[in-house]
Amino acid sequence: MPHKEKFKAYVDEIYESGWLTNNGPLVQKLEKKLEEYFGVKNLLCISSGTNALQFAYRLLEMEGEVVTTPFSFVSTTSAIAAERLTPVYADIDSESYNIDPKNIESAITEKTCAIAPCHVFGNACEIEEIDQIAEKHNLKVIYDASHAFDVKYKGKHILNYGDMSIISFHATKIFHTIEGAAIVIKDDALYEKAKIVRDYGKDGPDSVALLGINGKINELEAAMGLCMLDEEDIIHNMRKKSHEFYTQQLKDYVQLQKKNEDATQSYTYFPVVFRSEDEMKKVRAALLEQEIAARQYFYPSLDTLPYVEHRKVMRISRDIASRILVIPMHSGVEPKVSKIIIETLQKLR
Template identity: 45%
Template sequence: MINVTKSFLGNKAKFLGYVDSIYASGWLTNHGPLATELEDRLRDYLGVRNIILTNNGTLALQIAYRALNLSGSAITTPFSFVATTSSLQWEGIRPIFADIDKASWNMDPQAIEARIDSDTRAIVATHVFGNACDVEGIARVAERHRLKVVYDGAHAFSVRYRDRSVLHWGDVSTLSFHATKLFHTIEGGAIVTNDDALAARIRLLCNFGIVDTDTIDGIGINAKLNEFAAAMGLCILDDMALILEQREEIARRYEDQLGDYFDLQHQQPYSQRNHSYFPIALANEDQLLRCRRALNAKGINPRRYFYPSLDTLGYLQPQPPQMQSRTLSRRVLCLPIYPGLPRHIQDTVIQTLVQESSRRSQRQTERFWPQANATDLMEQRFSLPDSGFKNIY
């Protein structure tokens, strides 16, 4: 089965060389030399001031909330991976959803202010599919209401906004280095901040609050990255130029071939994408399910991502419906994109989707113009109702 992603494993000989060094030193975790090297290299690669490695991206979010002393409620997006919301609820922070912009698919700054409550202390936004949020718009809202800003940057590795890392924005940004991500450490994550004092607090929180062998300064948890995970990260980082190049090539081909048939995510101005995913929005859920079945029949497994809209989660009810997110979540399908994706597989994905779209168009034409001849049907182009989405990836 061809899945929506496939983990890039890098150079095996290089990885085994790092493993040999681990065996030689006997240092497996607790800020070992490979984790330290990876942190230093990522700081330089991303161009950020402080980066603290963690053992997964969800803990990175939870520690960020703790480090900022968040309580009460936080305004967040309903269109994201569930961890964006569940991490808030887990930490006793009430999620309040603000709807998304129908073009960028990110949280709409104009929707935030109406949702701010008396106990709201933060905005938690996601750079969805690696598309930068309207960070300047969100910053203005946060400044007016004295709110902290946390960015879930799980998809935003290497994404740039106005010629620097998008991770510079907000009080804290978090990353996921899960095996499905374009940069990974098998399991892992990171926290980024420009605030040195906050970075020091985050480091304590990641290591039980331990200052040294004789001192514990407050409560903490174990979020440290182990040496084997760091070894994988060092191998992957060496190949980032190749990974980004191949992803861009695949994404551009999808865009060229599918842009006239489906709605694509509108890229945030002044931003540079990393092509971590290639999502398309179909006309409706029925068409999505038909297309998925057609691809599954050919051994291809696209993913409904993100589904369902998080404002529908049972443990958060009742919630006012966020209609842009609910509608989009029923329409979005992510297509296979990863280095090494065979060209003929991508051709099959494209051809299958175009054929399914054309069948729908033909059925509509036969319904309204039953006398249309075969030539007319072959020449017509599939078009969606005006939904406000732009055909730009």
């Protein structure tokens, strides 16, 4: 939570203006600030990360198959299926946990219209290789950058890449608007269309031009975002310290995610992979006994979802999903809790 007094001042401002939603001054201010912060143009806030992904497919008016990762939060796939497209998986790399470009090409068919990777745990994908494949096959690239608020790739913020990039601002993220998200759109004409589609398809007070949705965030959510943005440097530095400490203490005991060297390191999550599912379960139970909840992100592997067509087993994704835990690293984790986590994991060897 950001500083309470600051949020209260925004609440007063909202009461004075009487403006609660419909692209109000605080939403506009937040969008401008985020564009500056990320060094991007054409950013729109959207009501959630899931909606932003669906919004992206709807804007592109695509049909057919989307090659995507089986190892991500469920929305990366559900948004594809919800827009009546077919998710087709390309397995991940066993060390970076990101979609492996080597597997993308063999998943492409004459029906493929897009590639939808996720920068998992903020670890940048092999962006150049993915771009080359997309160009060769004339495909769109939609990145799920929900975990990558603090990441730059080759000197530019990661949201600069792909035809579109989306980022969730859900309350569990290091930057949040309670519920909310943003989409960054490369093409200027598509950005203009997006503003209309986000607003029910209306292009004027009495005119509807396109099939639209209600994709807006409201003034209270924007106020939360503005407060959070002021505190991002503090949050980043705190997480960096915890991340580096965990890395130092745990690198010889569990598998840590291999980072893309062309990108800055994200300090948002701390995933650890155990030697077996059994070992993971033992550690999770031992931590739970001490009231520490480590999450099995991301489980299940998305190629096991009941509503997707099963073409091929994503062996690596299923394997990693069965052995992974993300250990708590947020501001509420007290040193005595980190100590228990570290000792529990160190006991493994």
